[in-house]
Amino acid sequence: MSALPNKKDKFVVVGSQADHAEKINKPSLSFWKEAWLHFKKNKLAMFGALLLIVLITMAAIGPHIVKYDYATNDLMNSNQPPSKEHWFGTDDLGRDVFARTWEGARISLFIGIAAALIDLAIGIIWGGIAGYKGGRVDEIMMRIADILYGIPNLLMIIILMVVLGQGLGTMILAMTITGWIGMARIVRGQVLQLKTQEFVLASRTLGADSRRILFKHLIPNSMGPILVTLTLTIPTAIFTEAFLSFLGLGLNPPLASWGTMASDGLPALEYFPWRLFFPATFICLTIFAFNVIGDGLRDALDPRLRK
Amino acid sequence: MIKYFGKRFFYMFLSLLVIITATFFLMRLAPGNPFTSEKQLPPEIEANLNAHYGLDQPWYVQYFDYLKRIATWDFGPSFKYKGQTVNDIISEGFPVSLALGIEAIFIALALGVLLGVLAALYHNKWQDYSSMIFAVVGISVPSFIMAALLQYIFAIKLQVLPVARWDSFAHTILPALALATTPLAFIARLTRSSMLEVLSNDYIKTAKAKGLSRGVITVKHAVRNAMMPVVSYLGPLSAGIITGSFVIEKIFGIPGLGSHFVTSIQNRDYTVIMGVTVFYSILLLLSIFIVDIIYGLIDPRIKLRAHKKGA
Numbered sequence: 001m002s003a004l005p006n007k008k009d010k011f012v013v014v015g016s017q018a019d020h021a022e023k024i025n026k027p028s029l030s031f032w033k034e035a036w037l038h039f040k041k042n043k044l045a046m047f048g049a050l051l052l053i054v055l056i057t058m059a060a061i062g063p064h065i066v067k068y069d070y071a072t073n074d075l076m077n078s079n080q081p082p083s084k085e086h087w088f089g090t091d092d093l094g095r096d097v098f099a100r101t102w103e104g105a106r107i108s109l110f111i112g113i114a115a116a117l118i119d120l121a122i123g124i125i126w127g128g129i130a131g132y133k134g135g136r137v138d139e140i141m142m143r144i145a146d147i148l149y150g151i152p153n154l155l156m157i158i159i160l161m162v163v164l165g166q167g168l169g170t171m172i173l174a175m176t177i178t179g180w181i182g183m184a185r186i187v188r189g190q191v192l193q194l195k196t197q198e199f200v201l202a203s204r205t206l207g208a209d210s211r212r213i214l215f216k217h218l219i220p221n222s223m224g225p226i227l228v229t230l231t232l233t234i235p236t237a238i239f240t241e242a243f244l245s246f247l248g249l250g251l252n253p254p255l256a257s258w259g260t261m262a263s264d265g266l267p268a269l270e271y272f273p274w275r276l277f278f279p280a281t282f283i284c285l286t287i288f289a290f291n292v293i294g295d296g297l298r299d300a301l302d303p304r305l306r307k
Numbered sequence: 308m309i310k311y312f313g314k315r316f317f318y319m320f321l322s323l324l325v326i327i328t329a330t331f332f333l334m335r336l337a338p339g340n341p342f343t344s345e346k347q348l349p350p351e352i353e354a355n356l357n358a359h360y361g362l363d364q365p366w367y368v369q370y371f372d373y374l375k376r377i378a379t380w381d382f383g384p385s386f387k388y389k390g391q392t393v394n395d396i397i398s399e400g401f402p403v404s405l406a407l408g409i410e411a412i413f414i415a416l417a418l419g420v421l422l423g424v425l426a427a428l429y430h431n432k433w434q435d436y437s438s439m440i441f442a443v444v445g446i447s448v449p450s451f452i453m454a455a456l457l458q459y460i461f462a463i464k465l466q467v468l469p470v471a472r473w474d475s476f477a478h479t480i481l482p483a484l485a486l487a488t489t490p491l492a493f494i495a496r497l498t499r500s501s502m503l504e505v506l507s508n509d510y511i512k513t514a515k516a517k518g519l520s521r522g523v524i525t526v527k528h529a530v531r532n533a534m535m536p537v538v539s540y541l542g543p544l545s546a547g548i549i550t551g552s553f554v555i556e557k558i559f560g561i562p563g564l565g566s567h568f569v570t571s572i573q574n575r576d577y578t579v580i581m582g583v584t585v586f587y588s589i590l591l592l593l594s595i596f597i598v599d600i601i602y603g604l605i606d607p608r609i610k611l612r613a614h615k616k617g618a
């Protein structure tokens with residue numbers, strides 16, 4: 001480079017040396033490390049993650065730190081406002097709302113996570129096979145998914161709950177019967193995109209069979225979008241649980257979930273608002289936490305969205 | 308284009324058939340026969356009842372009868388309330404639900420687009436941040452919690468709006484707002500990201516270079532093009548409004564189809580559950596299909612894709 005006729009003090013020519021051109025200054029980071037660095041910068045998502053950790057911790061220890069049990073009735077002390085004795089007050093049967101809230105947290109989180117994981121398992125298998133095999137198999141499998149995708153989700157869940165009867169297992173079953181399709185579509189799209197890349201060809205040349213290519217190469221490389229979808233499925237399931245409880249299709253008493261607590265608390269809104277306030281607040285906080293984490297993950301895992 | 312719509316129509320039809328078939332057979336699996344809750348019936352009367360409703364026929368006859376009846380827009384009788392048919396319930400409740408739904412869609416669209424456009428125009432300024440925080444909160448608060456919150460604040464504490472029932476325009480405000488919250492937040496986010504994309508296009512620069520005012524650029528050039536994803540969201544939006552109306556109508560004591568549906572679920576009135584489900588499904592699939600057609604008609608770019616897809 002020749003010296004430029006610029007203001008000397010502002011512009012210094014550093015020149016270039018051949019051995020420096022190839023030098024990598026930044027330490028090489030794995031995909032996940034880099035994603036974490038991006039995620040960490042997202043304040044809202046970090047707040048969501050922190051919130052979620054608090055919620056999960058409280059779900060684990062909450063029912064044990066008060067001396068009341070979530071299912072024991074105490075009719076002498078029904079509908080007590082929050083106090084030193086009952087931190088979140090009591091409900092119409094005198095049950096401690098604090099204990100019930102965290103017992104409910106366990107069930108609501110369990111429903112959300114279980115439904116999401118089952119969706120994930122079916123979605124990966126269905127979408128993975130459809131995308132990897134391609135051609136006729138893909139055509140048939142995705143047409144089936146398309147037809148099911150057209151079915152209004154909540155309506156089908158309601159029908160299934162009416163027929164199967166109330167309960168934790170039937171609720172998760174009803175949610176997953178239509179829930180896996182979104183995940184299957186995501187996985188298929190990813191696999192379709194990845195399977196033509198060279199590392200797959202390389203693996204095949206080295207003698208890997210289809211199953212190994214699919215589960216060792218294609219699925220792990222699709223983990224980003226899968227993780228985002230997973231994170232966003234959990235709040236949907238928690239919402240659906242609460243929704244079904246409102247329709248009288250929730251869990252059987254004395255089991256407490258946030259949905260059943262909120263739907264029990266609603267008629268008492270005028271005089272005993274805390275019975276609705278606590279479960280409702282935690283439903284919102286949990287959905288909020290998962291939503292912002294999901295958004296944060298999407299920004300962090302998709303390099304195209306980075307600024 | 309026509310080929311594409313034909314294909315879409317065919318899939319809609321198949322989805323509908325799956326729904327009708329699934330509900331029909333699931334309802335047959337439901338515990339108890341339709342008359343179990345009534346007093347112990349003498350066997351002759353039960354046989355008569357079964358014959359009257361065609362329940363003594365083999366399942367395939369019943370199934371094809373059901374399909375035929377739905378094709379002629381007859382959703383069957385209620386087994387719990389004598390003399391009342393699902394068609395009666397629909398014609399009584401649906402106009403109310405429709406009015407509420409349209410009001411909610413209007414609120415969601417108007418405010419959602421406004422928020423989204425503001426957020427995009429003031430990208431990375433406080434307007435943007437506050438709209439997006441509002442949107443993420445709106446998505447996180449389920450409609451029934453929003454309903455309870457609005458009821459508590461505006462009806463019980465401030466007493467400026469009626470708590471429940473369905474008499475005047477004032478009665479419609481709170482339920483429509485509660486129903487609109489989540490879709491409003493979604494539309495705001497959709498509009499924002501689509502506006503940001505549109506605003507970075509060259510034709511916006513051209514418009515600026517021509518000396519057009521900011522208002523003209525925003526309204527005539529940007530918003531019109533940014534509306535495409537919002538139009539395609541109208542299908543899911545109507546689905547959300549319909550399912551949302553179940554709980555909202557119940558909370559506010561509105562005599563719409565949604566609250567009738569919830570009552571029939573609680574009474575285990577199987578034929579009504581089935582009929583209303585099928586009615587809602589037809590409604591939803593049709594609205595999604597219509598949105599698809601509108602989308603294809605207003606966006607010339609879609610034709611190209613449709614041909615590729617059809618090939």
